[in-house]
Amino acid sequence: MIAGIVSANLEPIIRISVLDSRRQTHERDAILDTGFNGWLCLPAEFIAMLGLNWQRVGTAILADGSQTVFDVYEGTVLWDNQPLTVPVDEAASKPLVGMSLMRGYELQLTVVKDGMLALTKASSQKTHQ
Template sequence: MMQGRVNRKREAIISIVIANQNRQSKKRINAVIDTGYSGFLTLPNEIITALSLPWAGVERGTLGDGSEVTFDVYGVKVIWDGTYRDIPVCESETDPLVGMRLLYGYDLQIQAIEGGLVTIQTLD
């Protein structure tokens, strides 16, 4: 089970550890849960560069306003529910976002008040 909190901006936040492919560089980040994002995870270029993440290609996406964009995609390891997982991460100059592909197979509960508990646990 993973837990986080709702912040003052009414965002559901969880803390996760990400690493490069050989796990030599690690970083703990706070990420916003975004159920409107269908990907795994977004990271800004600063974090991608600091961890020397390998480029994996490009991906097209549709933003909330309907506009189409192209994202550079990198490979990252994330500790998710206590286990390292290899996932693609899209470069985006926003706060890191956790999307529905990373949440797939889990139960997400949010106490939608400032300081409220965010709980993510497997559906197994």
């Protein structure tokens, strides 16, 4: 299970661990974003500090309908205590966890300040395969 909290701004937050190029772990708070169908989104400064490898250029349609272009890197996160290599989108935002990373998990929230957040592996679903 992955536990988190609902912030004062009603954002669902979990602590993520990302490995750098030397396999050292770095932790950051990340917002669970159900409107983001990607894996993980990190700011450029954090990506540079981690020394992640660039993979390609990506494009996306934002909630306001505009299109954006961004760099995509490869990174390893500790997801439910297991290392998982995922695409990492670069963006000028807080770290975001997308629906692809949450695939196969059940999300429970108590949507109040300091409310409970729990991500548990769904027993009947495949996760990241």
